[in-house]
Every structure is written in structure tokens, then in C-alpha cells.
Amino acid sequence: MPKLTDAAAHKRKADPDKRIEIHDGNGLYLVIQPTGAKSWAYRYRADGKSRKLTLGTLLEQGAKPETEAEGDLPALNVTEARQRASAAAVKMQRGIDPGTERKRKEAKVKKTVSHILDQFIERYAKPNLRSADQYESTFDRLVKPDIGDYSIYEVRRSHIVNMLDDIDDESGPVMADRTLAYVRKAFNWYASRDDEFNSPIVKGMARTKTKDRAGKRVLADDEIRDVWAGLERVAEPSCYAPYVKSLLLTATRRNESSRLHSSEIDGDIWTIPGDRYKTKLDHVIPLTAAAKALIGEKPEGIKANSWFVFSTTGGEKPFSGFSKAKRDLEAAIAEIRKREGRDPMPSWRLHDIRRTARSLMSRAKVATDHAERALGHVIGGVRETYDRYEYLEEKRAAFEALAGLLAVILSPQTNNVVALRG
Structure with a gap:
């Protein structure tokens, strides 16, 4: 049976000499650090080994439960923590390691466009292309400042089009088309290595008819x-x-x-x-x-x-x-x-x-x-x-x-x- 209430969780004192873990049932533990910091953890076994998945911190009294932001851990009350522990237990029953799944998602978030372009230069362009320096210079000057900090999985066609419009406006359609070709090659290279990535670049993005694509937006x-x-x-x-x-x-x-x-x-x-x-x-x-x-x-x-x-x-x-x-x-x-x-x-x-x-x-x-x-x-x-x-x-x-x-x-x-x- 569950042992904790929100009030009881907040009343438990820290031990300055050691970490305390209080079992609430269903693999859920309240972890109290010697510093007094409190968090929720789900303990389970996978591949014959004991593992721990941190679910979040203990929600302050009177505050509302938070929605988890990508890459961050939320503050949870007892009810929220139990729900997350139950969800993790269901994944285990289906043969999914919840800890491995989180690490995969976190790694996915960290893969920015800049990171992928750097990988492309080191792993493919430099060993195979004489123009590797041109690729790298173009990425550094025109691509990374515009879309470099997007996750590779979040970049959209509109982001590519806006970037090309800016390059067209500042350096002309030839440079925009050259940049598009370089980015297309890098994205296609990465798509061949990642099951979940689909390149946002499609036919028709070239600047071949600049007048037809001329921007008309004026701010009111x-x-x-x-x-x-x-x-x-x-x-x-x-x-x-x-x-x-x-x-x-x-x-x-x-x-x-x-x-x-x-x-x-x-x-x-x-x-x-x-x-x-x-x-x-x-x-x-x-x-x-x-x-x-x-x-x-x-x-x-x-x-x-x-x-x-x-x-x-x-x-x-x-x-x-x-x-x-x-x-x-x-x-x-x-x-x-x-x-x-x-x-x-x-x-x-x-x-x-x-x-x-x-x-x-x-x-x-x-x-x-x-x-x-x-x-x-x-x-x-x-x-x-x-x-x-x-x-x-x-x-x-x-x-x-x-x-x-x-x-x-x-x-x-x-x-x-x-x-x-x-």
C-alpha cells in the first residue's frame, strides 16, 4: 500500500550523513539527499541489473504540478509521481526499458543542425570531397547562424525557405542555390544514417525564378x-x-x-x-x-x-x-x-x-x-x-x-x- 502523502513527503527530514530512499510502492521511491533536496525515482530491473530512473523533483507545497519540458525534469506531487511510476512499469511489461528510452530522446534533442553539419564535414566531406572547405565555409557563414541551433528533427521547410530567401536577398540566387545543394547533400547523408529523420528539403526550393518568389510581406x-x-x-x-x-x-x-x-x-x-x-x-x-x-x-x-x-x-x-x-x-x-x-x-x-x-x-x-x-x-x-x-x-x-x-x-x-x- 502507498505509504506517502504530500504532507508526509515534505515533513521527512534529511540525514546529513547519507541519502535516504523511502519506498512508496510499485517501484516508486522518494529520494532525500543529505543536502535536503528531494526527488522521485523509479527502481526496476532490466537485463539482470538494478536500474534507477529519476522521475522529477518533489513539488513545493501549494504549487501546481508542472508539464515536463523536453530535456528537463518536472516538479511532481505524490499523485503525479505515482502516475509516472505506473507508466514506467507498463513500459517494462511491454519490454521497453524506460531509462534507455529517455536517454534516446535526450540524445535526439541534442542533435542540432550545427552538430549534424559538423559530422557531415568530418565523416563525409573531408574524406570524399575536394570542395569540403567550401562546404564548411558556407555552413559556418550562411547556415549555422540561421538554423544551426534547431534540432535536426525540428527544422521545417519554412525554415529552409526563409534561410534561402535571406541568402538570395543578400548574396543573390546563385549563392542561395549553392547553399541549398550543400545542405541537401548533408541532410541526405544524415537521413541514410538515422531511421527517424526525413529531410525537409523538397523539389522547387531552388531560386531559379527569383521574381516569382520575390517577397511581398510588409509590416503593418x-x-x-x-x-x-x-x-x-x-x-x-x-x-x-x-x-x-x-x-x-x-x-x-x-x-x-x-x-x-x-x-x-x-x-x-x-x-x-x-x-x-x-x-x-x-x-x-x-x-x-x-x-x-x-x-x-x-x-x-x-x-x-x-x-x-x-x-x-x-x-x-x-x-x-x-x-x-x-x-x-x-x-x-x-x-x-x-x-x-x-x-x-x-x-x-x-x-x-x-x-x-x-x-x-x-x-x-x-x-x-x-x-x-x-x-x-x-x-x-x-x-x-x-x-x-x-x-x-x-x-x-x-x-x-x-x-x-x-x-x-x-x-x-x-x-x-x-x-x-x-
């Missing part, structure tokens, strides 16, 4: 406010909020802002060098007061006047943890919308912010040519060849108009005042 005003509000809740990394805001205020691509270096800034002028810009030409951006405020001061520990502005390593390396930070931001936005009784925010990606900036410029009555120049687009034909005028003042006016309209959107209560002034 309430979505911009939600992004800003969500960023206030994402405390780590600390550089993420100013980084995302910079994408809208400077209308830049994801990597153009993430790799912003102090050497590229002269007063209120940011010059993105051609060797890291899509057009291969230098792109000059006049920084508004709002944009410049995001840059911040020189990080502590940097001796030379040279550092990456958005960094998690004190300026030594540029920010690259896009996928995890974006998931945290999306979770914060979802919480805000749920609390206010609104529908979830439709899927979006960072490049949509650049498209949103362009749309806001049009809305702010910025001339089309000036807006295109502000985004670094090259005007084709004869003008591309002979018109070398930098349009600096026109760009400055375009970014000031963008910042002004954004300020109105973020503070809608001032709309009436702005309208009267207009």
Missing part, C-alpha cells in the same frame, strides 16, 4: 509597434534590440547591419564597403539621430578604435545568433498579442523590415529615385553608367522622413498633432 503599423514592444522584452543578447531597430532606420539587409564596424562610421555617415555589399559598390547611408543613438559607445576592453557595433563578444565578432533571438522575439510578440486578445502575428522575417522601410518612404512622400538610392539600388541604363552623383542630401532627407514617420507610428497619440502641422 500595429506589427511595427509589436516588434518594438517585443524587443523591450528580449533582454539577451543586449545588442539584438538596437540591431533590429537599425534594420528599419537604415533600410539595410540583415548581414549589412549585423556586421557594422566602427571603422565604417565617420560622424553621421555610414559607408558600407563594396566588398560586403550586394551591388559590389560602396553604399553611403546618412545616419539620423535615431539611427546613430543605436550605435552606442565603445565597448569596455577594446583598446584600439575598432570594433563590431552589434556584438555578443564585446565587439570582437559581429552578432550572428539570428534564429534563437528571433524565436525569443516572436514568443514575446505572441505573448503581447495573446494578452490583448489579438490574433497571432503572421509569419515574417528580418528582410521584411527592409521592404517595410521602403514602403514607409513612399508613404512619407519620398521621391521614388531618392528612396531607391537610399536603399542602395542601382538605377539601370545610361543613368547607371554616367550619373555618379551620390544623392547624399536626398538620401538624408529620405531617412529623416522615414525616422519621422516611424516616430508617429510608434506614438500614434501624436497623429493628430502631425496631421495639423501637415
Whole structure:
């Protein structure tokens, strides 16, 4: 018969000299460590050996039972612990070792995309491919920062498509297709080694018809406010909020802002060098007061006047943890919308912010040519060849108009005042 109640479990005292195990029946034990920590364990025999499976910790008095998070142990009351012990006993009757099953699940969770790509490079690419260095460089630069920390079993087609869209936007369709081919080969290699993995890559993902796949998503005003509000809740990394805001205020691509270096800034002028810009030409951006405020001061520990502005390593390396930070931001936005009784925010990606900036410029009555120049687009034909005028003042006016309209959107209560002034 069961011997424990919740009250009795909490009253039992620890022995400072040894661990105590109290049998509750059906293989369930309350384990009390010399430190006073209490947990639940299921003891059983498998393959002729005695084994122990830790089920969880003892739930604090008055608290509600927890739902087990993947890879974590929950806090359980007596009833919950008995239910889990009974479930483990049923598995044993069916010939399933519950301890081995948990270890397999935990190992499965730890297999991230980055881990699998590293395995592919070491076990297959280096011994068999002359282009192994190209694979490794592409994975490190373009794949791992985007989807690297996903479990290989959680990565979806949408994740692959969004990654390819970002590569297409920043490096062109050829690089996107090459990356797709590399990732497809790595995923197919791993699928041949794992019974449970199915590659999310399917036919039709290539960037062969970029115009047909061109993104059209533009954030609405309430979505911009939600992004800003969500960023206030994402405390780590600390550089993420100013980084995302910079994408809208400077209308830049994801990597153009993430790799912003102090050497590229002269007063209120940011010059993105051609060797890291899509057009291969230098792109000059006049920084508004709002944009410049995001840059911040020189990080502590940097001796030379040279550092990456958005960094998690004190300026030594540029920010690259896009996928995890974006998931945290999306979770914060979802919480805000749920609390206010609104529908979830439709899927979006960072490049949509650049498209949103362009749309806001049009809305702010910025001339089309000036807006295109502000985004670094090259005007084709004869003008591309002979018109070398930098349009600096026109760009400055375009970014000031963008910042002004954004300020109105973020503070809608001032709309009436702005309208009267207009």
C-alpha cells in the first residue's frame, strides 16, 4: 500500500550523513539527499541489473504540478509521481526499458543542425570531397547562424525557405542555390544514417525564378509597434534590440547591419564597403539621430578604435545568433498579442523590415529615385553608367522622413498633432 502523502513527503527530514530512499510502492521511491533536496525515482530491473530512473523533483507545497519540458525534469506531487511510476512499469511489461528510452530522446534533442553539419564535414566531406572547405565555409557563414541551433528533427521547410530567401536577398540566387545543394547533400547523408529523420528539403526550393518568389510581406503599423514592444522584452543578447531597430532606420539587409564596424562610421555617415555589399559598390547611408543613438559607445576592453557595433563578444565578432533571438522575439510578440486578445502575428522575417522601410518612404512622400538610392539600388541604363552623383542630401532627407514617420507610428497619440502641422 502507498505509504506517502504530500504532507508526509515534505515533513521527512534529511540525514546529513547519507541519502535516504523511502519506498512508496510499485517501484516508486522518494529520494532525500543529505543536502535536503528531494526527488522521485523509479527502481526496476532490466537485463539482470538494478536500474534507477529519476522521475522529477518533489513539488513545493501549494504549487501546481508542472508539464515536463523536453530535456528537463518536472516538479511532481505524490499523485503525479505515482502516475509516472505506473507508466514506467507498463513500459517494462511491454519490454521497453524506460531509462534507455529517455536517454534516446535526450540524445535526439541534442542533435542540432550545427552538430549534424559538423559530422557531415568530418565523416563525409573531408574524406570524399575536394570542395569540403567550401562546404564548411558556407555552413559556418550562411547556415549555422540561421538554423544551426534547431534540432535536426525540428527544422521545417519554412525554415529552409526563409534561410534561402535571406541568402538570395543578400548574396543573390546563385549563392542561395549553392547553399541549398550543400545542405541537401548533408541532410541526405544524415537521413541514410538515422531511421527517424526525413529531410525537409523538397523539389522547387531552388531560386531559379527569383521574381516569382520575390517577397511581398510588409509590416503593418500595429506589427511595427509589436516588434518594438517585443524587443523591450528580449533582454539577451543586449545588442539584438538596437540591431533590429537599425534594420528599419537604415533600410539595410540583415548581414549589412549585423556586421557594422566602427571603422565604417565617420560622424553621421555610414559607408558600407563594396566588398560586403550586394551591388559590389560602396553604399553611403546618412545616419539620423535615431539611427546613430543605436550605435552606442565603445565597448569596455577594446583598446584600439575598432570594433563590431552589434556584438555578443564585446565587439570582437559581429552578432550572428539570428534564429534563437528571433524565436525569443516572436514568443514575446505572441505573448503581447495573446494578452490583448489579438490574433497571432503572421509569419515574417528580418528582410521584411527592409521592404517595410521602403514602403514607409513612399508613404512619407519620398521621391521614388531618392528612396531607391537610399536603399542602395542601382538605377539601370545610361543613368547607371554616367550619373555618379551620390544623392547624399536626398538620401538624408529620405531617412529623416522615414525616422519621422516611424516616430508617429510608434506614438500614434501624436497623429493628430502631425496631421495639423501637415
